[in-house]
Amino acid sequence: xxxxxxxxxxxxxxxxxxxxxxxxxxxxxxxxxxxxxxxxxxxxxxxxxxxxxxxxxxxxxxxxxxxxxxxxxxxxxxxxxxxxxxxxxxxxxxxxxxxxxxxxxxxxxxxxxxxxxxxxxxxxxxxxxxxxxxxxxxxxxxxxxxxxxxxxxxxxxxxxxxxxxxxxxxxxxxxxxxxxxxxxxxxxxxxxxxxxxxxxxxxxxxxxxxxxxxxxxxxxxxxxxxxxxxxxxxxxxxxxxxxxxxxxxxxxxxxxxxxxxxxxxxxxxxxxxxxxxxxxxxxxxxxxxxxxxxxxxxxxxxxxxxxxxxxxxxxxxxxxxxxxxxxxxxxxxxxxxxxxxxxxxxxxxxxxxxxxxx
Amino acid sequence: xxxxxxxxxxxxxxxxxxxxxxxxxxxxxxxxxxxxxxxxxxxxxxxxxxxxxxxxxxxxxxxxxxxxxxxxxxxxxxxxxxxxxxxxxxxxxxxxxxxxxxxxxxxxxxxxxxxxxxxxxxxxxxxxxxxxxxxxxxxxxxxxxxxxxxxxxxxxxxxxxxxxxxxxxxxxxxxxxxxxxxxxxxxxxxxxxxxxxxxxxxxxxxxxxxxxxxxxxxxxxxxxxxxxxxxxxxxxxxxxxxxxxxxxxxxxxxxxxxxxxxxxxxxxxxxxxxxxxxxxxxxxxxxxxxxxxxxxxxxxxxxxxxxxxxxxxxxxxxxxxxxxxxxxxxxxxxxxxxxxxxxxxxxxxxxxxxxxxxxxxxxxxxxxxxxxxxxxxxxxxxxxxxxxxxxxxxxxxxxxxxxxxxxxxxxxxxxxxxxxxxxxxxxxxxxxxxxxxxxxxxxxxxxxxxxxxxxxxxxxxxxxxxxxxxxxxxxxxxxxxxxxxxxxxxxxxxxxxxx
Numbered sequence: 001x002x003x004x005x006x007x008x009x010x011x012x013x014x015x016x017x018x019x020x021x022x023x024x025x026x027x028x029x030x031x032x033x034x035x036x037x038x039x040x041x042x043x044x045x046x047x048x049x050x051x052x053x054x055x056x057x058x059x060x061x062x063x064x065x066x067x068x069x070x071x072x073x074x075x076x077x078x079x080x081x082x083x084x085x086x087x088x089x090x091x092x093x094x095x096x097x098x099x100x101x102x103x104x105x106x107x108x109x110x111x112x113x114x115x116x117x118x119x120x121x122x123x124x125x126x127x128x129x130x131x132x133x134x135x136x137x138x139x140x141x142x143x144x145x146x147x148x149x150x151x152x153x154x155x156x157x158x159x160x161x162x163x164x165x166x167x168x169x170x171x172x173x174x175x176x177x178x179x180x181x182x183x184x185x186x187x188x189x190x191x192x193x194x195x196x197x198x199x200x201x202x203x204x205x206x207x208x209x210x211x212x213x214x215x216x217x218x219x220x221x222x223x224x225x226x227x228x229x230x231x232x233x234x235x236x237x238x239x240x241x242x243x244x245x246x247x248x249x250x251x252x253x254x255x256x257x258x259x260x261x262x263x264x265x266x267x268x269x270x271x272x273x274x275x276x277x278x279x280x281x282x283x284x285x286x287x288x289x290x291x292x293x294x295x296x297x298x299x300x301x302x303x304x305x306x307x308x309x310x311x312x313x314x315x316x317x318x319x320x321x322x323x324x325x326x327x328x329x330x331x332x333x334x335x336x337x338x339x340x341x342x343x344x345x346x347x348x349x350x351x352x353x354x355x356x357x358x
Numbered sequence: 359x360x361x362x363x364x365x366x367x368x369x370x371x372x373x374x375x376x377x378x379x380x381x382x383x384x385x386x387x388x389x390x391x392x393x394x395x396x397x398x399x400x401x402x403x404x405x406x407x408x409x410x411x412x413x414x415x416x417x418x419x420x421x422x423x424x425x426x427x428x429x430x431x432x433x434x435x436x437x438x439x440x441x442x443x444x445x446x447x448x449x450x451x452x453x454x455x456x457x458x459x460x461x462x463x464x465x466x467x468x469x470x471x472x473x474x475x476x477x478x479x480x481x482x483x484x485x486x487x488x489x490x491x492x493x494x495x496x497x498x499x500x501x502x503x504x505x506x507x508x509x510x511x512x513x514x515x516x517x518x519x520x521x522x523x524x525x526x527x528x529x530x531x532x533x534x535x536x537x538x539x540x541x542x543x544x545x546x547x548x549x550x551x552x553x554x555x556x557x558x559x560x561x562x563x564x565x566x567x568x569x570x571x572x573x574x575x576x577x578x579x580x581x582x583x584x585x586x587x588x589x590x591x592x593x594x595x596x597x598x599x600x601x602x603x604x605x606x607x608x609x610x611x612x613x614x615x616x617x618x619x620x621x622x623x624x625x626x627x628x629x630x631x632x633x634x635x636x637x638x639x640x641x642x643x644x645x646x647x648x649x650x651x652x653x654x655x656x657x658x659x660x661x662x663x664x665x666x667x668x669x670x671x672x673x674x675x676x677x678x679x680x681x682x683x684x685x686x687x688x689x690x691x692x693x694x695x696x697x698x699x700x701x702x703x704x705x706x707x708x709x710x711x712x713x714x715x716x717x718x719x720x721x722x723x724x725x726x727x728x729x730x731x732x733x734x735x736x737x738x739x740x741x742x743x744x745x746x747x748x749x750x751x752x753x754x755x756x757x758x759x760x761x762x763x764x765x766x767x768x769x770x771x772x773x774x775x776x777x778x779x780x781x782x783x784x785x786x787x788x789x790x791x792x793x794x795x796x797x798x799x800x801x802x803x804x805x806x807x808x809x810x811x812x813x814x815x816x817x818x819x820x821x822x823x824x825x826x827x828x829x830x831x832x833x834x835x836x837x838x839x840x841x842x843x844x845x846x847x848x849x850x851x852x853x854x855x856x857x
Contacts, residue, residue, distance in 0.1 A: 063688070063689070063691065064688075064689050064690045064691055067690045067762055070689065070690075088691045088695065088696060089696070090657070090660030090661075090691075090696040090697065091620055091621075091657040091658065091660055091661050091688055091696075092660055092661045092662060094662055095662070118618075118619070119619065122662070157539075158539040158540040158541070159540070159541070160540050160541065160602050160604065160605075160618070161605070161618065162604070162618035162619060163541060163618070329824070329825070330828065330835070331824065331825060331828045332828070334600065334824060335540060335591065335599075335600060335601070335602040336591035336599050336600065336602075336818070336819060337600075337819070337821070337823070337824040340821060340824050341824065
C-alpha cells in the first residue's frame, strides 16, 4: 500500500504519481506525535540538527556542506552550530575520511559527507584499512565508532557513470563497518540517528532519487530505529522479495501488479546491509519458499549474491525455486541506456512470475 | 522536472556573514608572471584603460623578454639550484609597487588581501621587480607597438573563442528545452584559457580535461557536430553517445577525455606524457615531441592525485604542462577558504618545476605563457605548472542556481570578458575590422545551428550498444547457461541477453 506513492517520475516519463502524498510504512515502530510531512533531505537535515544538538562533540564536514550541500541536507547547520563544527573541506575524499577517523578516534562524532557515493573510492582505502580495523588492531584501546560517512547513492535518471553508482557491495565485504540504507524519510531520520550514535563506524547511503520525491510524515522528536533489524513492509505468502533503498518502491509496484495475478508477495526492507538480519529473511523464506533479491548495483558480486548464498545455506530444503536476482547489468552505469540497465518493475515482475511458476 | 535543482530559499548564504569579506570596488587588474627564476611584478595602475590589451606587448622586445625566455630555457636550469637573487637593472624599491601589494590577486573574499603584502615580500626575494613607471616610459618611447599576433592568428583565436561561447550558450538552451540531460558544466568566461593553450598544439599532442570539457574538445578540433551529438546522446557523437557531457574523447584529435571525477585525469595525462618521452628517448623516434596538457581546476589542487603527479612529472621530466583553471569556486566553496596557500603557482617550485600565474581572461597573455611552457616541454626540459586566473560566468553546472557568488565579483569579471577584450585588441590595432569579426560571429552561429540540427537528426544508439565495449573481447562476458559464449547469443546484439 505504502511505497507506490513515492514513485513519482521513477516509472517513466510523466506516467505515475508525481507525489507529494504522504507515505505510511506498514509498521508503527515510531509514534506519530508531531509528525510533519517532509521529504528525504529535510528528514536527514532534521536528524543532523538533532545529532549536533544532543552531542556537543559532533561535527559535520564535507564538500560544500556549509551552504547546505548540493542536496540541501545540511542547510542551517553552519548557522546554528557555527563554523567550528560544520565546515567545508577541500576536495579530497581520502583526506576527508581519514580526518574523520582521526576525529572519531579522539572520541568525537564525525559525520563526514561524501558528495556522491561515486566519489567514495579515494576514501576506500581509509575506510577499509583504517576505519574497519581500528578497534580490532588496537585491542579496543581506540575505536572510530563515532565516524559516520553519509553519501548519496543510486540512480537519479540522468546521472551517468559517476553520479549514479551503488557501491554498497564493496563495503559489505569489510568486517568492522556497518552499511545502512534507508528507504524513506521517516526511516532515514531514525536510522541516521542510530548510525551516528552507534559505537561502530557506519557508511550511510542515501538514495538520491528520493531526496525530493519521497514525502512522508516524519515525527519531529528525536527517535532512533534499530540497526541490523530488517522490516517486513508487506505481508505475503507466495514469494519473499528482499531489497533496500529506492529499489523498494519499484518492487512495491511489482508486488501490486503480481497481486492482480494472484501472487501474494512479501516485501522485506533489509535496512542494514551488514550485519544483516538473516533471521527475519530466513523466517520469511521458510514461510513462502521462494526468494527474489533486487538491487541497482550490477548483479555479479552485488550484495544479492551474499543474501542468496546465505539463504540457500539455511533454507535449502525449503526452497521451491532458485533464488532470483533482478539487478543492474554487468556494465558501467550507462548514461543513455539507463532505462535498460535498471532493474525495472517489469523485470522484477517477470522474475516473480518465473520463480513462482518454476 | 526530476532534475537536481536547488530551491533558492534553502540557500545558506554564509558568504554574507563572513567578516573577512570585503567588497570589490577598486580592483586593479594586473598580470603577475612569476617563476622561480624571475619575478615580474607589474602592477597596472588605475589608469589602465589607456593601455590596450595585453599588457605585455613590449615583452618580445627588450630586457624583460630575454629574462622571460631565459627563465624557461636556461641551460643551467636544474631542479636543485634556483638562482634566488637574480638581479636586474630595475629598482626594487619602487614605492608604487610597494604601495599596492594587493594587486596580484583579485578575489572576492579578502582574507588574502590582509596577508598578501607579506606574501609579496616573500616572493620578492627572487626578484626583479619592474617599476610601473619604467614600463610606462618604455612603452611610450616606442613609435609603433609590436603586436603579439598576426591577423590570421588573431582571427583564429577570435573564432575559436566565439565558437566556445556560442556553443555553450546553445547547450544551455538545449538543456532547458529538454534535449540534453544529465550534468552539464559550461565554460563561459574561461574561453581564453582553452583557446590560448590548445590552439598552439599539434594534432598529435594530447589534451586531458575535466567535466567542463566541451570547449576543450572544440578547441582541439573535435567538430561541433560530434560534440553536440554526444551531448544529445546520439550514436554520431564523439563517444557514440555513451559518455555524455562530461566524457568527451577523441582518438583522432588526441583528446584523452573529459573526467567527471576531479583530479582523475591528471595521472592519465602524466602517463600520456611519459609515452611521448619514451618514444623519443628509448624508441629513438627523434621527432616525437608530443606534449600533453592537463587542465583542471582550483579545487583539484587540494587533491592528492595532483601532488602525486607533480612529483612524478618533475622527477621524470615529462613533457607535460599542468594548467590550473583557477576560477575561484569549487561549486560553492571559495578557493580562498579551502586552500592554505591560495597561490597555486607556488606549488610548482616545491616540486621542482616553474610555476606561473597568468591572467586567464586575456587570451594573448595566456598564449604567450603557453608558448613558453609548451616550448619547454617540447624541448624536453620538463613540466610546468601554469595557473590561469579565470572565472566562469555561469554556475558550476546548469543545475546550479549560482547564488553564492558576489554579484560585484561577477560583474568585475564580466567586464573582463576575454572575447570582448580580444575584439577590442583586434580592432584597436587594426588587425581586423568590425565587419570581419561580425562575419565570424555569423559563421559560428551557423556552425552551432548546424550542429544542433545534425544532432537532432542523428539516431539514438541501438540497444545492442549497451553491452558493447565493457570488455575488449565480448567473450569476457563468459559462457552462458546454454554452454555457448554469451556474445554469440543473438540476444546479445539486441541487448537483452542475460549477462
